[in-house]
Amino acid sequence: MPNIFQRQLRDFDWVLFLLAVLIAMAGLISIYSTTLQQEGLLERNYFVRQIAWFLIGIVLIFGMAFIPKKLVFNLAYIMYGFGILALLGTFLVEDTNGTYRWFRIGGFNFQPSEYMKIVVVITLAKYFSDHHRQIQQFKQLIPPLLMVLLPTAIVILQPDLGTALVYIATLILVLFWSGIRPLYFFLLLAPVISMLAAFNIFTFFVWMAILVLVLYIGQSKLWFAGINFFLNVFLGGLTNFLWGMLKPYQQQRISSLFNLDADPLGAGYQLIQSMTAFGSGGMFGKGLGQGTQTHLKFLPEQHTDFIMTVLGEELGFVAVILVLALFLFFTLRLISIAYSARTRYTSLILFGTASVFLFHIFVNLAMIVGLMPVTGIPLPFMSYGGSFMSTCFLLLGISQNSLSGNRV
């Protein structure tokens, strides 16, 4: 037995593990505070439940360490297939609030789109390590694109815009890391920028000029440049159409970002309350359990998406910066070992993991202070929720798994 432990954990990155545990602790403290006035059964208590999920997460990490890396690698596409089926399965039963995000197995609620985040990372890593010699050809980029766009489309229909954006962001960042030509990377990124730029006609024209310039400098063939150009113009035009497709609450969330006080009781409410919580926290906060915004329930979603707000209000700027630093070190550590990893597969898994986390961290911490629309992206290791907590630990577990045998 000690032998197996030694062999399997030889390459285990304890720094990453320790950072994750510390972040989770900060989350537990915050959740503890929100539950101070919660009444009812112990098993319904968020804090108790979150501790359980945390312990399960620890078990998952070490559990993953004992699975052969090769097995994960080889089963990647099969896991992908199951993931897609599970995503489609959510449409069989409608959730209570009219969405199709959840999947019930026995007494457990299971959110396939969360696990799909891991599957996307693994699938992309496998594809790009299998095909790394051919990826200088543009057509080799089509399969991974489709592999990510399929779950993205399904998730949008659920509808869960936030998670869809996670897949897209992961794809973009992994593409960058896979070593493709900068021009291709740019051209793959271009449609996203085109759609965003289309909100303002002036920005759109400037962006189109940049696109043409890059195509010219990149010495593309005329037909290739033409297709790209018209595709981007088309997608820009599509923006208006898609904006109309968004649910009103999604539109409101985006527009409320630009004018918080226009509707203080509606879409802007969460943001106003959240920013008030942070701002009133000051340097050292109001003390654990003393947050008026938190405990008088002004703060919505306080134990899930807005968990950092609780910390900010009650423990202040010092605590917020401390947690930010932990997240920063965690992300940089992942990038750093991804760069120095021995194999492409390990490198891509680690960078994919870093991408998923970075996206979650930034979008969550930006949206709760009004820098981004409220999209329902939770904060890794801190937000309450079983599916998400175990996703975070599983991702970290896959990374640790990929590291085994990293040192010869």
Add this chain to the structure above:
Amino acid sequence: MLQDRNVLEYWRKLTAYLITLILFAILGGRYYWLMIASHQKYAEKATSNHIREVPIEAPRGIIYDRTGRILADNRPSYSVNVIPIEIRRHPETLTLLADVLNTTEEELSKTVKRYQRGMFTAVKIRSKVSIDIISVLQEHNLELIGVTYAIEPTRFYPTDVQLTHVLGYVREIDAEDLKRLDRETYAPGDVVGWKGVEKYYESHLRGERGYRYNVVNAFGQEIGESDWRKPIRPVAGNNLHLSIDADIQRIVEQGMGDSSGVVVILNHANGDVVAMASVPGYDLDVMSSRLEPEVWRKLLTDRRKPLYDRALQGLYPPGSTFKIVAAAYALEHNTVDPEKTVLCRGSYRLGTRSFGCWNPAGHGRVDLETAIEQSCNIYFYHLIQDIGLDPWAGLAGQFGFGRITGIDLPDEKAGIVPDTRYMDREFGVRGWTIGNLLNFVVGQGEVLATPIQMAQYAAIIAQKGTLYKPHLLKYVTDGEGRMVHTYSNTAHTILQLADTTWKQLHRGMNLVVQSQKGTGRAARQKNWSLYGKTGTSQNPHGEDHAWFIGFSLDPKLPYSWAILLENGGSGGGKAAPLMGKMLREIAKLKRPKG
């Protein structure tokens, strides 16, 4: 393949690092801006978010009569309030509330708008709510988000005297009224003295509103009092002690019965207003809460004008009571020999016009004393021509006419004493004649006076030209009964005439009551010698107004009075007997002196 080597360009790592650092720098900057740079602003916002300021109304000062009986008190009553922001969040609350309060949603939102003081402060939408309604509302507490109840002191009048116009009433000011008031001191929904002493002594009576700070959760439910923001206790207003004698006031009010008119009784020895009734009055109780528009409309359109304070604002021709002015002038300046007689045949001819005496049969030969006693017009028609308009008007002014008495009540009117300048201005230099003078001398024509001036006039004669200004307030105490302010009335000699003049005037006025032929003989009392003068003033709107002014020189009953019966008929026939009846009852009262 799984074992493919990782060969990545260094710049990719650098770019990844850079992007990560930029993103975290953005976050760090934003959090610094929010939590450190804008801390002050958001700290205040968080406080106003969850601390709800609940006003505690201060009780107004209590108003006592001279013997310490309570005229106006406070009684706790329930009020129903709403928090505007919660109403906006939960419009269904108003629907339910309208149902319980038996009104419409529109009415309620109109009220909220009128009295609103910001989104977070409770607005009173109904006062004097019965406990039954409160308990119904309590039952539906959970559906009525943003509805609060308060116990507030409201005016309550525990006596059987009306004193309508003396006490006046309070009212809640709305956004409209605020334009006319001091914005520093008042806010919509504040109770403010609107009439009478409630208005005049507003600064004394008004207490200081207190506040309670309640913690409110995001659903607008009050959880309890804030433990760091201490409540501010309300400070009760100061108490007024008035010169009014409730017993005498009651006699006067009951004596007036259904007639319209005024009775003012002054203590000429110190200026106290002992009783003052302008009838009809109205029930102050209906005014003590927010007035129902219908009640208000009824009061406004009442033909007997109960809202009108006749004692201070009613302008009436004083009639024959005014003859004393000319008599005083004649005596003082020896204009005529008081013994000299004039023949009264019941009418007097001036040029082509005929001026009548009230007694068409004529009084025969009358001297000054008899002319006062029997109120002979003809005598005074002669007399005024020897005096002239301006000397007469000047003396009338010294008797307090044509200017306010300065009693401690709001909105007093000055009346008119016409002189040459006035007449020239009003009618043109050639627009008036000596004929007008004949009217003036008997208190008709342009001469107009208020009942309070008439009572003061009687007091001036009683005190031989020395006057204590009519005054209602005696002293002010605070909530603990400590003396805050004492009013000390001082006598002013406002009219210096020879003692013989005063004596002859007194004699003449004494005869009015005491002699068999005196016009005021109906007021005569057993063992109590009175001085008086009747007046019957014609008015174009109907029956004559009946006046009787007078005084008593009995040091135990140092009263001067004026009674006016609007369209009551003759002074001697109606006003004097009624006053006599009241005085009889007053004399029977056991009163400590003072």
